[in-house]
Amino acid sequence: MNVVDRDLAGRGEEAWGQGVAGLCPSCGTGRTEPFYQVDDVPTNSCILFRTRAEAIGCIRGSILLHHCRGCGFVFNSRFEQALTEYSDRYEETQGFSPTFNRFHHQLAQEIVQRHGLYDRDVMEIGCGKGEFLVLLSQLGRNRGIGVDPSAIPERLAGVAGAELVTLIPEYFEPRHCTVQPDLLCCKMTLEHIPQTARFLETIRAGLDAERRATIFFQVPDAGRILRACAYEDIYYEHCSYFTEASLSRLFRHCGFDVIRTTVEYDGQYLTLEAVPSARRAERADKHPSDEWTGLVRTFAERARLAKEHWRSIVRQTRSDGRRILLWGSGSKAVSFLTSLGLADAIDAVTDINPNRHDHFMPGTGQPIISPARIAELDPGLVIVMNGIYEDEIRRDLAGIGVSCDVRCL
Ligand SMILES: [Zn+2]
Structure with a gap:
């Protein structure tokens, strides 16, 4: 959710690298460098869309993560507040779990x-x-x-x-x-x-x-x-x-x-x-650790390998003729579907939040179905977007009599 007026939220050229070369918006002094990029992502992953066409045609933007060499802060330098919407169409609650x-x-x-x-x-x-x-x-x-x-x-x-x-x-x-x-x-x-x-x-x-x-x-x-x-x-x-x-x-x-x-x-x-x-305190009272700098610098390559791992699981499941369901329709699912580039291979998404049912996933357009309809879909693989809910999800699947592979991100 968001909480500040548009003026305060505005990124402002002067603070952001384009104006004053690469200054950090958190400490205001450190130089920043880019380390991870994803383009063409939905800018509102919690907005509910009533039609598939509307979901696929959603507003998109880019992510270019920078990190600050002075304080370790990480931010998206391509973020534009005007592309995000926080309204009563924004359905973020986890309160059904x-x-x-x-x-x-x-x-x-x-x-x-x-x-x-x-x-x-x-x-x-x-x-x-x-x-x-x-x-x-x-x-x-x-x-x-x-x-x-x-x-x-x-x-x-x-x-x-x-x-x-x-x-x-x-x-x-x-x-x-x-x-x-x-x-x-x-x-x-x-x-x-x-x-x-x-x-x-x-x-x-x-x-x-x-x-x-x-x-x-x-x-x-x-x-x-x-x-x-x-x-x-x-x-x-x-x-x-x-x-x-x-x-x-x-x-x-x-x-x-x-x-x-x-x-x-x-x-x-x-x-x-x-x-x-x-x-x-002074602005740059402590610098980021070597461990953090190392994690930042290796992230893009590690993410590439992690995505490749999931692409091969998805392709294999499809070539075995089995359907794939994602469990969890929030931001993680939007990010997973967009990052993988295999959206057509995922059949549907389910969620325990009833306010999300009968809507469509932003960007990739899968239908969000209620858990009661999972048996109809007869999935061969359920991919759980947040492993902390694995036990809860396995119990729910057993409760509706669905037996299939369950894997967590
Ligand atoms: Zn900084």
């Missing part, structure tokens, strides 16, 4: 308990459909305010705890901070923002350092993406990629003391907790 809901519940409980958040003010920037904010509010009887242009307040009607929460379906602006929050939460959002330092500085400017509000951020862990060569986790809406080191550095530069970082959810999510500080 029991595995994800357990994680979400436990995370909210830990945050509430660790910071003694009871009868407090909690704000979430980029709250999506508001599920996490409801949990934070309900678990501590807190007052929640959520800001996100893709929020749909009506969807919370009748949900326990929703009466504690106000959702504002707008891009975040400082005027939304009418009450100083005790917790400011921002999950899976910063990676959608091109001007990362400007965004954090705006938040910091709105916070009173004396109040020592807890700041909680969660982003995908770029350390895992590069180490595991998870090219499916690189997609257009994610224009900014962080490691623990580059994320901490950005927060220190923008006037926060970092108090805790963790990697969670099978290594996929990087979390950071901070408090506003009276001082700012």
Whole structure:
């Protein structure tokens, strides 16, 4: 999801390499170099399309990842905010998965308990459909305010705890901070923002350092993406990629003391907790490690080999006369289908989110079917887009009486 107004989100030539040769938008000083390119990718992988033609004709853009030699930040230098859409057509929720809901519940409980958040003010920037904010509010009887242009307040009607929460379906602006929050939460959002330092500085400017509000951020862990060569986790809406080191550095530069970082959810999510500080760290206080530089420089070749591996699996399955189904229709699936260049070989995509059924995959046009229709398709191979859901998916397949190969990315 996204949270900033168009002006703040705008990449701005001056910050981006074309204007001032290769300056980093995170530390503002480091020189950057390109290391991975994918062209012709859908720019909105969570938008739902009602017809195949519309899905195939979706807006496309390019990804050219750069990394900063000063701070290790990774970003898409070809990103154009104007090509992305965050509206009520944007369907990103993972809230239909029991595995994800357990994680979400436990995370909210830990945050509430660790910071003694009871009868407090909690704000979430980029709250999506508001599920996490409801949990934070309900678990501590807190007052929640959520800001996100893709929020749909009506969807919370009748949900326990929703009466504690106000959702504002707008891009975040400082005027939304009418009450100083005790917790400011921002999950899976910063990676959608091109001007990362400007965004954090705006938040910091709105916070009173004396109040020592807890700041909680969660982003995908770029350390895992590069180490595991998870090219499916690189997609257009994610224009900014962080490691623990580059994320901490950005927060220190923008006037926060970092108090805790963790990697969670099978290594996929990087979390950071901070408090506003009276001082700012120097811009380039630590340089990226040799390990990180090595991962960056070998990534394109490793990704090429990983894609080739999956192409051969897909070709082999087709030549055996078996159908192929992807499980998971979100951004990873869009990225996988686009990267592989074998879209015609994949028959359909399924998802447990009913809001996605009877729509079509952006860019490649596969139908998104409900799990109840998998038996009709009779797939020989199910490719699971996120291995953390493997057990859940195997149980679901057994439940509908489908027996086939299951492989995880
Ligand atoms: Zn930098």
